[in-house]
Amino acid sequence: MSINVSGTEGYAENAPALIEQWKSIAFAEHHAPVLHLIPAGPSDVLDIGAGIGTDAAAFAAMGHRVVAVEPVDRLRAAALALHSSPSIEWVDDGLPELDVLRSRQRTFDLVMLTAVWMHLDEDQRQRAMPNVTSLLRDEGLMIVSLRHGPIPSGRRMFDVSAEETIELAKRQGFRRLLNIQTQSIQAANLHLGVTWSRLAFIKERQAHATVGASLAFA
Numbered sequence: 461m462s463i464n465v466s467g468t469e470g471y472a473e474n475a476p477a478l479i480e481q482w483k484s485i486a487f488a489e490h491h492a493p494v495l496h497l498i499p500a501g502p503s504d505v506l507d508i509g510a511g512i513g514t515d516a517a518a519f520a521a522m523g524h525r526v527v528a529v530e531p532v533d534r535l536r537a538a539a540l541a542l543h544s545s546p547s548i549e550w551v552d553d554g555l556p557e558l559d560v561l562r563s564r565q566r567t568f569d570l571v572m573l574t575a576v577w578m579h580l581d582e583d584q585r586q587r588a589m590p591n592v593t594s595l596l597r598d599e600g601l602m603i604v605s606l607r608h609g610p611i612p613s614g615r616r617m618f619d620v621s622a623e624e625t626i627e628l629a630k631r632q633g634f635r636r637l638l639n640i641q642t643q644s645i646q647a648a649n650l651h652l653g654v655t656w657s658r659l660a661f662i663k664e665r666q667a668h669a670t671v672g673a674s675l676a677f678a
């Protein structure tokens with residue numbers, strides 16, 4: 461599917477090298493800034509742009525049920541070979557529409573958007589945020605990381621600000637829990653000056669049920 465999904469440029473072509481590079485990234489180190497927010501009890505986790513499944517595997521090991529979305533066939537195949545688990549379902553789908561997932565009408569407690577949101581242009585980001593929101597339960601958590609710095613050659617990437625992302629999320633009823641800047645944990649990217657915005661949001665409970673009830677008794 462990846463040829464039709466914008467944002468995936470450069471990933472299939474460089475899959476062998478990327479798979480080797482990403483294998484050495486440890487979940488606990490990568491996600492240290494947000495670990496305290498991850499639900500302790502078994503939850504439904506959606507990992508969008510899941511790459512080779514390092515995070516999906518870590519969530520499965522914590523007892524969560526995971527749906528991992530990855531549009532690049534070669535990365536999905538590598539993920540399945542590396543982290544086969546009955547707790548992980550792999551789905552070939554892509555932002556901004558997420559048509560396959562939305563057609564299933566399933567919702568989640570946690571949505572991870574790790575190093576993927578900045579592959580979307582402004583129009584796609586505006587379309588994607590309501591779609592992602594519709595997949596999250598009330599009081600569910602959305603964790604986002606945005607890459608800043610030089611763009612790897614052949615990749616489609618934009619310098620997306622934390623402020624824009626917070627504003628888009630706010631319009632969909634999210635409350636911000638976290639907004640911090642970190643350095644890259646990968647030596648080569650650290651050397652290039654790559655930094656990350658780490659954001660987390662909670663989806664506020666909607667009040668529509670109460671409005672309906674008061675109208676019924678008016």
Ligand SMILES: C[S@@+](CC[C@H](N)C(=O)[O-])C[C@H]1O[C@@H](n2cnc3c(N)ncnc32)[C@H](O)[C@@H]1O
Nearest residue numbers: 466467468509510511532554555574575576579
């Ligand atoms: C930098 S990698 C991050 C992979 C993984 N989240 C991680 O942190 O290890 C970005 C991933 O997003 C995927 N991707 C790119 N554009 C996408 C889109 N429009 N929808 C969903 N995934 C996309 C790529 O194929 C790639 O696997």
